[in-house]
Amino acid sequence: MKLRLHFVVDPMGWLCISVVFFIWLYNSFFIPYLVLLPHFREGHVSKLVVAGYYLASALCLVALFRASTTDPGRVPQNPHIPHSERDQWELCNKCNMMRPKRSHHCSRCGHCVRRMDHHCPWINNCVGEDNHWLFLQLCFYTQVLSLFTLALDFCQYYYFQPLSKVDMEQFSSRHELALLRISTFMGLLMFGGMSGLFYTQITGILADTTTIEKMSHFMDQMKTARKPWQQTFAEVFGTHWKILWFLPFRRWRPLRDAYHFPSHV
Numbered sequence: 001m002k003l004r005l006h007f008v009v010d011p012m013g014w015l016c017i018s019v020v021f022f023i024w025l026y027n028s029f030f031i032p033y034l035v036l037l038p039h040f041r042e043g044h045v046s047k048l049v050v051a052g053y054y055l056a057s058a059l060c061l062v063a064l065f066r067a068s069t070t071d072p073g074r075v076p077q078n079p080h081i082p083h084s085e086r087d088q089w090e091l092c093n094k095c096n097m098m099r100p101k102r103s104h105h106c107s108r109c110g111h112c113v114r115r116m117d118h119h120c121p122w123i124n125n126c127v128g129e130d131n132h133w134l135f136l137q138l139c140f141y142t143q144v145l146s147l148f149t150l151a152l153d154f155c156q157y158y159y160f161q162p163l164s165k166v167d168m169e170q171f172s173s174r175h176e177l178a179l180l181r182i183s184t185f186m187g188l189l190m191f192g193g194m195s196g197l198f199y200t201q202i203t204g205i206l207a208d209t210t211t212i213e214k215m216s217h218f219m220d221q222m223k224t225a226r227k228p229w230q231q232t233f234a235e236v237f238g239t240h241w242k243i244l245w246f247l248p249f250r251r252w253r254p255l256r257d258a259y260h261f262p263s264h265v
């Protein structure tokens with residue numbers, strides 16, 4: 001599999017994605033160091049919990065990396081348009097290029113993107129037809145990791161027995177309460193924000209519409225028959241195999257083949 005990376009040059013986007021990466025780092029290294037691993041060593045938590053925590057963390061990082069570095073579906077400069085499909089294309093009045101209908105011009109990236117959902121500064125990339133599935137996985141695994149972290153913070157405070165082999169002079173032991181509060185605050189923020197976003201994304205997919213179209217009331221004008229939910233989700237995730245909807249280590253394949261172009265970065 002040939003890996004092509006796509007980077008958007010936008011200092012504001014770099015700042016936002018650094019914040020997201022910092023939160024991931026705090027959850028993935030500091031909380032296990034402070035709570036998970038010491039309690040595992042003293043037999044208060046099982047191997048399964050530790051494995052589950054690291055799996056959620058790894059899937060979160062892969063989804064973040066791939067969502068931010070995958071071409072969202074930029075329209076090529078001189079696309080070959082079959083004569084029979086001409087009525088499915090339109091001219092973009094910002095870059096003066098032909099694009100398939102339901103594309104949108106992203107002013108941040110300076111390109112037209114097929115079925116663009118929105119531009120997300122938190123991944124410093126557009127969310128379009130080719131990386132929408134990775135964005136959804138990122139939302140999902142961020143919720144799982146945040147929930148895990150919140151549960152560990154809660155158990156550390158109310159449930160776990162005190163650790164017997166801990167150095168009370170260590171920085172993390174002396175400031176444990178403050179560090180747990182920071183983690184709880186970030187966990188609540190991430191879980192709350194991601195749940196709201198995930199809900200709007202799922203309702204959008206069920207209605208077979210993008211965030212931009214929803215905001216411009218595009219659906220009011222669209223008179224297409226409603227597709228079954230399995231079909232709309234399969235089109236977004238690029239496969240009918242439901243188990244693969246959860247895996248970020250794979251290639252996306254277009255199921256709506258009419259207006260798809262291979263990656264051209």
Ligand SMILES: [Zn+2]
Nearest residue numbers: 092095105112
């Ligand atoms: Zn354009």
Ligand SMILES: [Zn+2]
Nearest residue numbers: 106109119126
């Ligand atoms: Zn963009």
